[in-house]
Amino acid sequence: MKRIITGLLLLFCCCALLAQDAQAQVTVTGTIIDKENQLVLPYASITNKSTGRRTYSDKGGFYKITASPKDVIVFSFLGYKPDSLVVTQSSGTETRDMSLVVEARQLHGVEIGTQYTPYQADSIARRETFGYILDKRDMPLAGSNTPVGAGIVFSPFTRYSRKEKQKREFKKIFAKAEQERYVDSRYTPVFVSKVTSLKGDSLQMFMRNNHPDHHMLRTMPQEDLIYWITDRYKAWIKQ
Template sequence: MKRIITGLLVLCCCSLLGIVKAQAQVTLTGTIMDKDNKLVLPYASILNKSTGRRTYSDKGGFYKITASPKDVVVFSFLGFRSDSVVVSQSSGTETRNISLTVEAKQLRSVEIGTHYTPYQVDSLSRREQFGYILDKRDMPLAGGSTPVGAGIVFSPFTRYSRSEKQKREFKKVFARAEEERYIDSRYTPQFVSRVTSLKGDSLMLFMRQNYPDYNTMRVMQQEDLIYWITDKYRAWKKK
């Protein structure tokens, strides 16, 4: 009898702990935006450092992640400085709107070791940071060709179709951002200024109006880039 009572007490305690734990769950939600331009940031990374759970914002910059009190949640977006919050509520829904600041475009001015350029070091760092999405294999999307069982509308792909589309869109955004980072690593204000002697607003205007494309920059040697900038500058002056 004593063993039975002890077992029941243990069972009750476990149940109570489970209830308390369930009640301690918090839904952290809100929007993520660019602090300077007030634009929403889609496909931003949201990581609960305390649990390892990760998700990302939708096209409207909206996010939602499960957490517990005192959990640390980190928000990251390509080209922006990461930010973090500590969950303060004990239960229910906690709304935290996040504003991220753009990182400076200037790359490290020193070479890291002998094998990588500053651009390559930064690129490897970004690849590691967002590898959790980039390494995921693309899965079939819900559509007309999705198999459906007799009398069953639900497909194993339908449930995950939205997140799959978001993942694919993020990969495209990441690829475009990497191309821009490569261009910016070579087509710098300092370099263009040395070639054209332009300064200040005139320099920025010239660079915006004569921004090279990625494929051109990939095949162009540094000497050819100088000639390219010079030709563009001469044509720009005539205008």
């Protein structure tokens, strides 16, 4: 009898602990947006720093991640300053909308003796941050090769097709952003102003109307870029 009572007490304690752990789980959810223009940020990275759990927002900027009280959740998106929050609720759903701020798109000062240019150093850091998505191999999407016939047909990628689409789209966004940042690293207001002597609104207007593309800059030496800007400036003045 004593053993039975002891066993029941142990079972009761275990159930109580399990119930306590279940109550400690919080679903943190909300929307991630650009603070300046209020546009949603799709495929932003959401990481529970306390547990290592990681996910990313959907096409509408909506996110959801499991956490415990006092866990730290970090939000990051390509070209934006990361932000974080601390889980305050003890159970249930905690709704927290996040607004991220764009990083300053200015060329860093040149560091003498450094191994990488400022652009290369930033690019390496961004690659490390989002490597967990970029390194994943693209899988066939559900429906692309699914047999058609009577009854229910299961494709091995059906349940993952949404994540596959999100991953593919994020890779496109990442590649496009890297191209824009490379252009920004070479075609800077300081550099263009030295070549043209333009300043203020005139400089901004000239750069907006005469913007080199990524492919051209990748194959163009700096001396040729100076000639290109000079030719565009002469034509712009005539107009």
